[in-house]
Amino acid sequence: MSETTNPSNVTDMAAYRARRAAESFNPNAEMLGDAIEAASNPPIAPVTEVLPDGRAHVRTVEGNVITFSPHREGYESDKVNLAPESQELFTAALQITGARGNASSLLADASPIPNNNNATYINAITQPEQKAA
């Protein structure tokens, strides 16, 4: 695979942009940048989306999405340092929500669903339900 981007530059840029994005929703922007830097192997692209609940999605150069969730002490990545039982449940859930998102994007009438299926689902849930006429 040919590398057209210097990994360290992508990482620095990602951390900077993550901080800028994080500042709009959480004062611990510095911690988000630190968490992204800690998880920056492989190199990651800039924050692709910030969800209403404060989570942030960043995409790796391979196209995988890493989610960073805000907690009291800062941010944590969904890809690193999970306890074994957490890893099992998380991996299963990630695959299921991915399949769910793919299926609904193929079958549903709704507007195109982006790759980050969690964001789509949460947005759908928090919208008020349409009352039948």
Added chain:
Amino acid sequence: MRNFLLKTIHLFTGGQTPAGDASLKKYSERDLLRMESAIGRQLFGPVPAGHQREFFCLDARTWIWYEQWLDPRTKKQMEQTTRYEVHTNGIIKIQEGQPYVVLEGEELKNLRMAVKIYHERVMREVYNRNHLTGELFPVASS
């Protein structure tokens, strides 16, 4: 957060399950969740008469067990939502009015087993995918 969970639960208890030919019906994510939960509720043994149970994966970090029943003594409708949250250091069980509990022992073992079976059956029966690889099963030639 409670309202958010209740709304999620009511997606299942307040509506109809999809019916009709799957090839003609377009499913929303809500429909797909109902289909998953139809499998999930079977994983813990028979549902007692008069109970309604849902068990499903809400998102990458959350599993929900919902139970609704009529209290025989007070005749009041009761419901309980249990949320299992995946964290780096373990699974946290959250029920309204109860302190957060780090899941361990038999309950943790049972949850892991249920999730394992849920994962396999949902991927196969709902999404027609291999749960090990995530790949679609090939369509059988006629």
